[in-house]
Amino acid sequence: MRSLPRLRWPSSWFAPVLIALSALSTSANAEKSCEKPLYLTLDTGHMGVADLVADVLKRQHVVVTFFAANERTQVGDGSLGSHWAPWWKARAAEGHEFASHTFDHAYWRGDAGKPSAPAFRIRPSAGPREGQEFVMTAPEYCEEIGRAARRLQQITGKAPLPFFRAPGGKTSPQLLASARSCGYAHVGWSPSGFLGDELSSDKVSNAALLQQALRNVRSGDILLAHLGIWSRKDPWAPAVLEPLIVGLKDRGFCFKTLRDHPDYRDWIQRRP
Template sequence: MPLSTDKFPTPKPATGKTREPRRGLRPAVLASAAVCLALTLSGCAQVDTTSPSTVRAEAAHGAPAKLGTVDCRQAKCIALTFDAGPSEHSARLLDILKEKKVPATFFLLGKRHIEKHPELVKRMAAEGHEVASHTWDHKILTRISDAEIREELKRPNDAIERLIGHKPTLMRPPQGRTDSDVHEIAKELGLAEVLWSVTAKDYTTTDSALITKRVLANASRDGIILLHDIYDGTVPAVPGIIDALKERGYVFVTVPQLLAPGRAEPGKVYRP
């Protein structure tokens, strides 16, 4: 079976399956927890999000965090992120990133991906990339029970920890669909949610030139670029994307570097 993609289909009518209720939620909270019906290129339009610049500004009033080699308060930063791997294309992608000296953030799937390519997960971490979660089986979190949400988030956490020695701190909900129940469970598991500002819709084409064009047309400072290293046209587009953005003065960073000196807070949602 092909992997479901991060397309944004119109949600189907309810089928009678109900979400396991969370104790103590007020009607207003329940209303805000409904599945997002208005979705945009930058993710779920109805979710309260925090921008990287806000995180950095708020951190200026507290204890400084490790900045690494880039200070995005000064540099023109952008984050390259990849969903739904590892895949047979990931080794080539890692070669490109190493050659270009570009760090990335990988939101990995568990079933058929982490479990199939554990050596690539280890390599991502060893080469300085951020390893994060894209759930275990790409289930739409707003359509399943709380117990299922917890399972979808916990299993990749545990699998990643076994491979690289620590649990991820970031996750990306499939299709960008999230709600208050997802936020609460993510917080419980120590995960912040990361959406995006740029997508090439690489699940719709194998045309690498078109993928490159779509990314470059929407790139901006503090941007978070969403790509998928599972599709045939994506990895061949990456060198051109990197070179063109570097020519425009962008510095590539991981999502944690984009937020530094602040840090992502479990249970919150981040998007430029």
């Protein structure tokens, strides 16, 4: 009986294989040893840096939670419109999570009703009533949250988290209670998690914002940035985003989505 021929693999094949196996091992170990988690969240904006942000997140193997509204964009229709639908679907495939930022980016301006019949003064920064101030009842505000959530599920094929973020983080106890009654918990951000991309670049440089975040961020913080801010001349993203992620990783931090945040796990599990 003749012996089988001995297989010889080209030496050029080994390096890529070893690198891939090493990367998988490193990723698995990092997941197991994630003792200093951070929760990076990104709100919509003009979407001018959306592709660049997505590239950074993919390259750095970081998953985030996106809070989305149908805001005006530099290219295409609104940020939840048909132009951007493939972008959101691609992010879902990469494992990111999604939640509502209200459909028309509707700012709370004050309470307008009674405790027995809550209502709120609202001013959207997008949509057909952009810039107008008017009153929404609690059910109407719930619909405003739910409309963005439904649109996210439609274009991503993935159920969004039962959260919302009020534009500007502006809320009242009545607003929060009304939202919770229709299934949405509000998620803000940590004081040191405000990454400053909304600030004037004439007054606060990207370098200063990077150093501030690297110095102040603590384990468990919820971080906030945007997919493009109209007023900032020197865009924060992606210029600060990648060095910030690399710097935080070097300090032993790791990144998770809000699905894994200990303060919100029970809320998620109670949702149908």
